[in-house]
Amino acid sequence: MAVLVEPGRIELREEVRAAPRAGELLVRVRAALTDGTDLKTYRRGHPQMPTPTRFGHEFSGDVAAVGEGVSEFASGDPVMCVHTAPCRACFWCAQAEEELCERLMSTMVLGAYADYVTLPRAVVEQNCFHKPAGISYREAAFLEPLSCVVHSVEMVRQRGSVAIVGDGAFGLLHALVLRERGIDAILVGRRAERLESARSYGFDPVDARATDAAAAVRERTGGRGADAVIECTGTQSAWEETPSLVRRGGTVSLFGGLAAGSRVAFDAARLHYDEVRVVSPFHFTPRAVRSARNLLVERRIDVTPLITHAYPLHEIADAFARLDAGEGMKACIEP
Ligand SMILES: [Zn+2]
Ligand SMILES: [Zn+2]
Numbered sequence: 001m002a003v004l005v006e007p008g009r010i011e012l013r014e015e016v017r018a019a020p021r022a023g024e025l026l027v028r029v030r031a032a033l034t035d036g037t038d039l040k041t042y043r044r045g046h047p048q049m050p051t052p053t054r055f056g057h058e059f060s061g062d063v064a065a066v067g068e069g070v071s072e073f074a075s076g077d078p079v080m081c082v083h084t085a086p087c088r089a090c091f092w093c094a095q096a097e098e099e100l101c102e103r104l105m106s107t108m109v110l111g112a113y114a115d116y117v118t119l120p121r122a123v124v125e126q127n128c129f130h131k132p133a134g135i136s137y138r139e140a141a142f143l144e145p146l147s148c149v150v151h152s153v154e155m156v157r158q159r160g161s162v163a164i165v166g167d168g169a170f171g172l173l174h175a176l177v178l179r180e181r182g183i184d185a186i187l188v189g190r191r192a193e194r195l196e197s198a199r200s201y202g203f204d205p206v207d208a209r210a211t212d213a214a215a216a217v218r219e220r221t222g223g224r225g226a227d228a229v230i231e232c233t234g235t236q237s238a239w240e241e242t243p244s245l246v247r248r249g250g251t252v253s254l255f256g257g258l259a260a261g262s263r264v265a266f267d268a269a270r271l272h273y274d275e276v277r278v279v280s281p282f283h284f285t286p287r288a289v290r291s292a293r294n295l296l297v298e299r300r301i302d303v304t305p306l307i308t309h310a311y312p313l314h315e316i317a318d319a320f321a322r323l324d325a326g327e328g329m330k331a332c333i334e335p
Helices: 036-044 121-126 143-155 169-180 192-200 213-219 236-245 268-273 286-297 313-324
Strands: 002-006 009-012 025-033 058-066 078-081 116-119 128-130 162-165 186-189 226-231 246-254 277-279 307-312 330-334
Touching (some): 009 313, 025 078, 036 313, 058 143, 143 169, 143 286, 169 186, 169 192, 186 192, 213 236, 236 246, 236 268, 307 313, 313 330
Parallel strands (some): 162 186, 162 226, 307 330
Antiparallel strands (some): 025 330
């Protein structure tokens, strides 16, 4: 199992494989993806994950052992899941705002960069599914990031025209989910390699290094600006830039989280006199997980080109070193 000993240093350690308790599943990991949160944690640590910590949270695999009382799954079953599940008892769960469940973060599963991972009862009962043979373990591992994106897209109600700031994996996943719903999003990016992969998906991205992004978006939206703009970079400068791309009365969605304590500045007149709505989607609900599962299982979107590198577990340090150097989009660790 891979342990992030301190920012920038990953070590492989022997894992003690515990038998699953009642309601739990032990899963042999087959594919575990990297995402922006993992890279941020690798670079500077994470408040929810004090080091040394296991990490990795986007994965799929095979059931290796079944806890007492689990009837839905058997040893050997290929499964796909997300790493959290709501408690179904708190104030937020009662409002169907399960993404804000007060127990979500304290019960999440971390440590997918390992041979085995244990799923708690809540995940087994609510957010774990059989993986059909028609999709690969790599595709199945997209269930978690795709659930975030489905939740995000559902928080934006106005979407005649949508601009997406950020050409990374989350930007592209947003564009793919929107396209599946009949909306051709305007992707705004600044990295040659990523703009190229957006083009290979058939998008016509705005290269913000070469053109004024706000002017380019206005030009493609009848001079008004986009109905909605979704920020997918998690940088302060992009947050602050986002309102300049939206039309009067449109929606700004701040999807990419910033570190606690970050401050951002917006032009108050733009927000108030132009009635710009601001939403800030976080995480996902079990409903979003189900929609994301259907998108993958019915192969309505093709996620595999987002994986640019694959490594065995013992090369995980190289995987993060390359991502840290700005290479590639998502790496797949295959223990
Ligand atoms: Zn709850
Ligand atoms: Zn993720």
